[in-house]
Amino acid sequence: MLTDLPAWNALTHHCQTMRTVRMRDLFARSDGDARVATLSVEAAGLHLDYSKNRITPETMALLMQLAEEAGVLAARDAMLAGEQVNTTEHRAALHVALRAAPGEQYCANGEPVGPAVAAVLARMRDFSDAVRNGTWRGHDGQAITDVINIGIGGSDLGPRMACRALSHLASPRLRMHFVSNVDGVELTEILARVQPATTLVIVCSKTFTTLETMTNAHSTRDWFLAHGVPEAGLARHFVAVSTNTDAVRAFGIDPANMFEFWDWVGGRYSLWSAVGLSIVLSIGYEHFSELLAGAHAMDRHFATAAPLQNMPMILGMLGVWYRNFFDSASTCMAPYSASLELFPFHLQQLEMESNGKSVRKDGTPVSYRTSPIVWGTAGTNGQHAYFELLHQGMQLIPVDFIVPLKAPHTLPGHHAKVLANCFAQGEALMHGRTLDDITAQGVEPELAPHLACRGNQPSNTLLLPALTPHAVGALVALYEHRTFVQGAIWNINSFDQWGVELGKVLAKPILEELNGGASHPHDASTAALIRRARG
Known part of the structure; x- marks a missing residue:
């Protein structure tokens, strides 16, 4: 039982001490530079400063002791070895194999998966090249100008997020559109902006039976036919990403235009697979390869770095610290980049669908908190919406600030203001503003309580060098592994979604x-x- 482990009990007692400790005092009492150096880490080109947390080196040592006692490293190694860590569906969870380096061997159920992955990637490269250079044409010989990705959940959020994050690298010839909601509004609005003769549709569904996806796919098929595209010409306008060849054929898509993925690829971990075809079409295969390489670099870091230098382990265990010992109900993701505005939505699915569980792997109820609520928006917009709650509300809400040091598109002076606001919010949440601070400035006593900010609010600051495909790949993989670490601590299955x-x-x-x-x-x-x- 998790709560019976020695480290759990030690952390319970340690937390009582840390509840009364203020971070501003930790910085003031010791060498602040030394604290920052100790509580910072580099991985796959990313820099994490986690010094603005309610922690000491003792806290981190106890958290890593808990990870060892709970078997996190053994669980990690089992996942990387292709074991059936998805116990309820009897599947591996081998998304790391999708971004493996040439020559690396991954096996699912004892069978090597590398050759099949390489074959699909080669087909994705050839197909995307043909669409992007105009070789692949619609039924009447016109080049494709618009691509509609129809999916939902992992078949939508991951690719949509990646295309938005890397939109500065997108082909000027191709406009990307994403449809997920079944209400018809999203699809109707997109179809009003495109022409049938120059539109390509990706129907993305593992089973090819998903209600929302197939409803939208059939309506789109009807739209093509109603606008004069002959049934025989639909093959030039529809491709499928699926595991169900029979259902793809029954829909009317030539299986030759089906891009395969496998049951060991979970939906929320699938943007690295053929589900990422829309990403390849948007930014090109070379940039997609860099996206995979960034994720692979984080995979190798997660697999090899010592726990106290392991970025996913650190973030995962900090999440456990606040969720289970401070009873924090939510965590805020604040990317300070409009290009990353969809990243919090991707993380909502990644974390809450993975770890929003109430039973352990053996089916017995948990006796501790599991996934917090994940929420957030891009900065600086969030500062004018919910940051008041972070500064003056009553909840403890850890915040992850994520910001690129260089912006892909900007105007003179703009990005410096973004960085200034990002760094200032972390400082303000940590330092706060006491009544003594305010009255020392000569503020009227009756106004002072309204200006006070309690501070001592924890945050991480994650720096990307720039919004490159490599950095975005490393970022997404980092949070995938953070989610895995927390699920391993809680002894739950992070790879099913029966709810x-x-x-x-x-x-x-x-x-x-x-x-x-x-x-x-x-x-x-x-x-x-x-x-x-x-x-």
Whole structure:
């Protein structure tokens, strides 16, 4: 039991001491430069300063002791060895193999996966080159100008985020569009902006049965036919990313235009696979290779670095520190870059779908907190929205500040202001502003309480050298591994999502009723809502 481990008990007692410690005093009492040097780490070109946390070297030693006692390193090695760490679905979770260096050997269920991965990557390269240089053309010979990726969850969020983050590298010839919501608004608005003869559609679904994806795919297919594209010409406008050849063929897509991936690729870890075809089309295969290389560099760091120098281990264990010992209910992701504005949304799925669990791997209930709520937006917008809560609210909410030192597109003086605001927010959250600070400035006593900020709010600052594909790849892989570390501590399966499946199952009979079919048993509230919707 996790809570019976010696390190857990030691951390419980240590936390009582640290609750009354103020970070501003930790910096003031010791050599601040030495604290920063001790509590900073480099990995895969990224720099992490985690000195603005409610920690001492003793805290970090105890956290890493907990990781050792809980078997985190053994769990990591099992994942990298291709063992069936997804225990409920009896699958490996081998997304690291998708970005492996040539010659590295990864096996799933004892079978090498490298040759199959290389073959799909080669097909992605050839196909993307053909679309980008105009060799691949629509049914009437016109070059493709627009690409629509139809997916949901991991088949949408990861590629959408990466394309946005690296949009400064996008082909000037191709416009990328993403459709996920089944409400029809998103798809209708996109179809109004594109022309059938010059549009390519990627239907991205592992099973090719996902309700939202297939509804949008069929509506798009109908749109092509209604706009004069002959059925035989659809093959020049549709490709599939899937594992289900029969369903792809039944939809009308030539299996020759299907890009395969495998059951050991989880949806939220899939942007590195054929699911990333939209990324390759947008930024080109060379840049996509750099994205993979950045993720691979972080993989090697995670696999080899000592725990106290291991960036994913550090971030993961800091998350455990606040979630389980300070009972922090949420964590804020604040990327100070408009290009990274979708990164918090990607992390929401990555972390909450992975670790939002209430049973251990053996099926017994957990007796401790698991995933916090993950939220956030791009800075500096967030400063004018929810930062008031961070500074003067009553909750303890750790913040991850993420900022590139160089911006891909900027105007004179703009990026310096971004950096200044990012660094200032971390300083303000840590230092705060006491009543003594305020009254010393001559502020009227009755106003002083309104100006006070309690401070002592923890944050990490993660610096990217620039928004290069390598840096973005390393960033995403870092948070993948951080999520894994926390799941390993909590002894939960970070690779299934059975809660999501329940809602899908219940939606089917309700849809049947809304369409005039037979009634099914429901609770009184759901039954009343169905009656009202039917009129």
